[in-house]
Amino acid sequence: MTIGFRTIKEVPKDEFLAPGHRLCAGCTAATAIRQVLKAAGRNIIVTTATSCLEVATSYFPQTAWRVPWVHLGFENTAALASGIESAMKALRRKKKSEENPHVIAIGGDGGTFDIGLQALSGALERGHDFLYICYDNEAYMNTGIQRSSATPYSAATTTSPPGKKSIGQKTQKKDLVGIAVAHEIPYAATACPSYPIDLMNKVKKGLEVEGPALLHILTPCPTGWRFDISMGIELGKMAVLTGLWPLYEVENGVTRLTVQVPKREPVKKYLELQGRFKHLTEGEIKIIQERADRLALKFGMGPLRQ
Amino acid sequence: MKRVGLSGNYAVAYAVKMADVDVVAAYPITPQTTIVEKLSEFVANGELEAEYINVESEHSAMSACVGASLTGARVFTATSSQGLAYMHEVLFMASGLRTPIVMANVNRALSAPLNIWNDHSDAMAERDAGWIQLWVTSAQEAFDATLEAFKIAEDVLLPVMVNLDGYILSHTYEPVVLPDESLVREFVPSRPLQNRVSPKFAYSIGVVGPPEAYYEMKYQVVDAIEKSRKKIKDVDKEFGDKFGREYNFVNEYMMEDADYALVTMGALTGTAKAVASGLRKEGEKVGVLSIRCFRPFPKEEIVALLGDLKGVGVVDRAVTPGGPSNPLFADIATTLYEKGRRPLLQSFVAGLGGRDVPVDDFKLMFGLVKDVVKEGKSRPCVYVGLRE
Numbered sequence: 127m128t129i130g131f132r133t134i135k136e137v138p139k140d141e142f143l144a145p146g147h148r149l150c151a152g153c154t155a156a157t158a159i160r161q162v163l164k165a166a167g168r169n170i171i172v173t174t175a176t177s178c179l180e181v182a183t184s185y186f187p188q189t190a191w192r193v194p195w196v197h198l199g200f201e202n203t204a205a206l207a208s209g210i211e212s213a214m215k216a217l218r219r220k221k222k223s224e225e226n227p228h229v230i231a232i233g234g235d236g237g238t239f240d241i242g243l244q245a246l247s248g249a250l251e252r253g254h255d256f257l258y259i260c261y262d263n264e265a266y267m268n269t270g271i272q273r274s275s276a277t278p279y280s281a282a283t284t285t286s287p288p289g290k291k292s293i294g295q296k297t298q299k300k301d302l303v304g305i306a307v308a309h310e311i312p313y314a315a316t317a318c319p320s321y322p323i324d325l326m327n328k329v330k331k332g333l334e335v336e337g338p339a340l341l342h343i344l345t346p347c348p349t350g351w352r353f354d355i356s357m358g359i360e361l362g363k364m365a366v367l368t369g370l371w372p373l374y375e376v377e378n379g380v381t382r383l384t385v386q387v388p389k390r391e392p393v394k395k396y397l398e399l400q401g402r403f404k405h406l407t408e409g410e411i412k413i414i415q416e417r418a419d420r421l422a423l424k425f426g427m428g429p430l431r432q
Numbered sequence: 433m434k435r436v437g438l439s440g441n442y443a444v445a446y447a448v449k450m451a452d453v454d455v456v457a458a459y460p461i462t463p464q465t466t467i468v469e470k471l472s473e474f475v476a477n478g479e480l481e482a483e484y485i486n487v488e489s490e491h492s493a494m495s496a497c498v499g500a501s502l503t504g505a506r507v508f509t510a511t512s513s514q515g516l517a518y519m520h521e522v523l524f525m526a527s528g529l530r531t532p533i534v535m536a537n538v539n540r541a542l543s544a545p546l547n548i549w550n551d552h553s554d555a556m557a558e559r560d561a562g563w564i565q566l567w568v569t570s571a572q573e574a575f576d577a578t579l580e581a582f583k584i585a586e587d588v589l590l591p592v593m594v595n596l597d598g599y600i601l602s603h604t605y606e607p608v609v610l611p612d613e614s615l616v617r618e619f620v621p622s623r624p625l626q627n628r629v630s631p632k633f634a635y636s637i638g639v640v641g642p643p644e645a646y647y648e649m650k651y652q653v654v655d656a657i658e659k660s661r662k663k664i665k666d667v668d669k670e671f672g673d674k675f676g677r678e679y680n681f682v683n684e685y686m687m688e689d690a691d692y693a694l695v696t697m698g699a700l701t702g703t704a705k706a707v708a709s710g711l712r713k714e715g716e717k718v719g720v721l722s723i724r725c726f727r728p729f730p731k732e733e734i735v736a737l738l739g740d741l742k743g744v745g746v747v748d749r750a751v752t753p754g755g756p757s758n759p760l761f762a763d764i765a766t767t768l769y770e771k772g773r774r775p776l777l778q779s780f781v782a783g784l785g786g787r788d789v790p791v792d793d794f795k796l797m798f799g800l801v802k803d804v805v806k807e808g809k810s811r812p813c814v815y816v817g818l819r820e
Contacts, residue, residue: 168631169631170631171629171630171631173499180640181640184636184638184639184640185639185640185642186639186640186641186642186645187645189636189639191634191636192634193631193634194629194630194631194633194634194635195634195635195636195637196499196502196629196636196637196638197637197638197639198495198498198499198522198525198529198638199495199521199522201491202491202492202495202522204492205487205491205492205493205495205496206495206496206498206499208457208485208487208492208495208496208499209455209457209485209495209496209497209498209499209500209501209502209507210499210500210502210503210629212455212457212483212485212496212500213454213455213483213499213500213501213503213504213505213507215483216454216455216482216483216500216505217454217503217504217505217625219481220454220481222454222504222622222625223504223625223630225630225631225632227630227631244488244489244492245489245491245492245495248487248488248489248492249492251488252485252486252487
């Protein structure tokens, strides 16, 4: 069993995602991936789906990746990772190579929830030993803020704009961890870079288990959610503290809340920090509060702060 | 060495086994399926030490092949028709990332209407993907071309597609000479592990190629496939020295003193040759040229063999709706025009969706070529065997 990090002081000082990449100021996906790589260490091969992260870190002739990294397409990063993992296994078995790296596949919410879901399901079902990371900024941010099936109810995007006949996004986001768990994989969890120790220890666990693991990371996006670039970490905290983003893990089918919220903040405090929700009326806020209440009940979080 | 009865598909599977591939990632599709069934069986019996990835789609099959190939592993997949079409975008990525994947494409028509029988529209739709394309005319050739494909691919760092006609070749049993496995291993030793994805090297692969870089990167594929001609020739020569069979870029039949010829690809060639042989006995100076290597296109051979003929009929088993001509005809015409050689060219389409192309159809085509030469002017594309 891996000994997890207990304090931030125990986290390695190595930086595997180099500074100077082209992600937006205040982007928390960069923060999340920096944490992922710190936890994973050097013995890895990373694949990344077409996404903000991909285009902003690999603009030839520069790269921000100090670890082996491959991008192929948008919908196939889990399949790409399957091929790498299987080939490494074959080369070891045939004594052509002794290398035994962890394989980490990273996709955004569009590349995971929508176009990449089939490849992800296939890879999880086949039981490849890899960690899939979805960094979820809740819309197609790379192409300019279009809704995905990870966009939350009522959020404004350029393809779910609010108007006389629209409240914004009509649907609620999919339960990605639930979908992953339905494949009976050994480990799946949610995370948020606002809780770095929790995130990094989940990366370690996900890499340690034999077989597929999935980590679903909420990464607040200042550009798409329309908040001040200094507020990304705060936004992540508010998502967790309102109960809208419960931090939990499912280990061999057993669910455990990893960050308890004894007194939940009202969702309004989270929503009002973001331009994408500024059109909401009390009616929609109530619907979102009810969703937070249901999640709190499901995961055993505390009552709403009065 | 032994002589056995094998279908075209099994011949491919035996070649893949003897080449000792490391990874197979494949998805079932008719009429390719018996290739990967046989390979699964080899893996299950321990006869082939490979990872077999049962992917959930052809898109993922090709994606997994690219990943596996990048690590330095020897990689194979097989597909047909819709499967190849579903791989479309990844085919370009495979050549762009210079992954030496070998794929058997068992040629089948594209939907709609749904049709599981043979024509060449699947491969023709992928001719610009930066893949070397070999085309075979028998089960023996399918075996031999598959072995050559690994050697060519891994040397020039481009993927190779071995095309064999659905059912006509894939499911017909023919005698096939299987060489000793030790000789095959000498011919295609393990792929060297170099310039690869490995935890030892922090390479970034598959990066964004902005306008200042994309053009040159793409040109490297163009350059590599142009330069692959020499390697294809060398590999074929080496194969001939070792196993006694050589194929070259084109297969010529009775072309030495021919006045008229038909150009074919794949299994149609056999019938064309039989008809040509009959016509020769009647005193007609006819020949057949079949294209074995479609990409890179055998320009020199085409000019040398067709340039001085009176008339040439080009038989396409695929169409380019709305285009000026069909794919094989276009390439032949362009090649000859560039060199200022102008035999009369007549375009034919035959055998779409598995429609049989019998002896009489070939007689008709040879006859028409002679007629248009007499008339001094070719006719619009003739859709042979099309019912009114």
